[in-house]
Amino acid sequence: MNHTTYVPILKWKMGEYQALSRLTEAVKDRTVPLLEIPPVGFDFETQQQKKSHDDHLQDFGKRLYSKWQGRQCFIDVKHLPCDVRMDKGQHYVDFIFERALGEGCQPIPVVDLKMDKACLSALKKVQRAGVSGACLRLQSADFDHDDLLEEVERRLSAVGVGVAETDLIFDFESTPAAIPRGAYVRLVKSHLDMFPDYNRFRSFTLAATSYPASIATLKAPFELVPRSEWSGYKALLDTLEKHRLPAFGDYTVAHPDLVELDMRLIKPFAKLRYTTAFDWHIAKGKSVRKEGFEQYREMCAELLEQTYCDKPSFSQADQYISDCAAGDVATGNLSTWVWVSTNRHISKLVADLSKLHGLSKPRG
16 A cells, blocks of 8 residues: 555445446556444434344455455444443454454554453554554544643553554544645645644554545535545645655545434435546535425536536446436435445546546556
């Protein structure tokens, strides 16, 4: 993994892992996803969790292999409560990585500065089981630590890995869509100055997103929302001629916040998100409960008329959009349009990174 690799940060949900599985082999080879395992989920009607943690995590290893095979990926358990234990008393970290390794996956555990001692000890145990190093994920709030470098060293020592075995990610999470490129560059450089050891890590990635927390204020039929983290990253590269170049990461077509919604109360509307060279094309439809999913055909047809829309051969997502507009495939459901939007985004980013770094265009 190096600066030409793309690191999408994804929730491990159906739409997202279907998007990964439907990438071309060439795009997969240039992608190392960071997968956040979601919490069990809450049943608002019964006021209880939808299922046990054993049921929630039971098939993680099998599903990971079926969707991503033996490729590397980062696994983050930040959304699971620290005190979770499986029914037989096993720490959930042991359970997750034991199953993934047993299936032939290459999971790399994510370490952060909020993990408790039991979780760190479990991560050290999985190192001995065959996991290859770790990923240190630092967020902006972490840089308020007076002894940040010492704390990082303590964390890595607790996990049993050295700097050379650790992939480093600076995750700026959400940034304003209108942030000037110069401001973004200064923000990143201020963090680099506070962390001079970043060159010693196995890899180094900058991640952020300007995807809005809500698209309720966007006007129909569609609007273009600038991807300021991408323009800021490209501007940053021009200032790092004599320094290590970071890889690029983002949250694809989602906001970082994890929100539990009561589906009995909300009225989801149709939305089609399409990543362009500089923006997101975000199309808004009407309530899918009232108007159904057939409205996606018109939304897709309108997208195909835009100059920035690629040919169907560009990705499976582009093919699906073309086929949907023509009436050749079903309109699917909400998860369908998550995988379409995510698959398109990842395919576009890998292609653009290849162009940016002078690599040959990935071909399937």
